[in-house]
Amino acid sequence: MSLFDGYIQQLQQILGVPFQNGGFHLSVRWDSVEEARDRLVRLRLMQKELRMLKKEVSAHKREMRSEYVNQRQSVGLGVGSAVDGASSACAKQ
DSSP, rough: OOOOHHHHHHHHHHHOOOOBBOOOOOOOSSHHHHHHHHHHHHHHHHHHHHHHHHHHHHHHHHHHHHHHHHHHHHHHHHHHHHHHHHHHHHOHH
């Protein structure tokens, strides 16, 4: 399972609706004041869970970006030392 699929599954659990046609469709209905209050409590809980998931996704993005930069730098160092080695070999001749 890809990372994207994992996040989609978490969203499906939080929202309680399936991922269809590239997104989620959530509708809320109520017939009484009590039902409206219950729905509001549930929506606020969903908001908190979504915020936590967003923080998790943001942290993962930062981690991926950091790994990318580190890999780029290590490749750059390898190329630089190879170029230095070639230039010093040319200087000796």
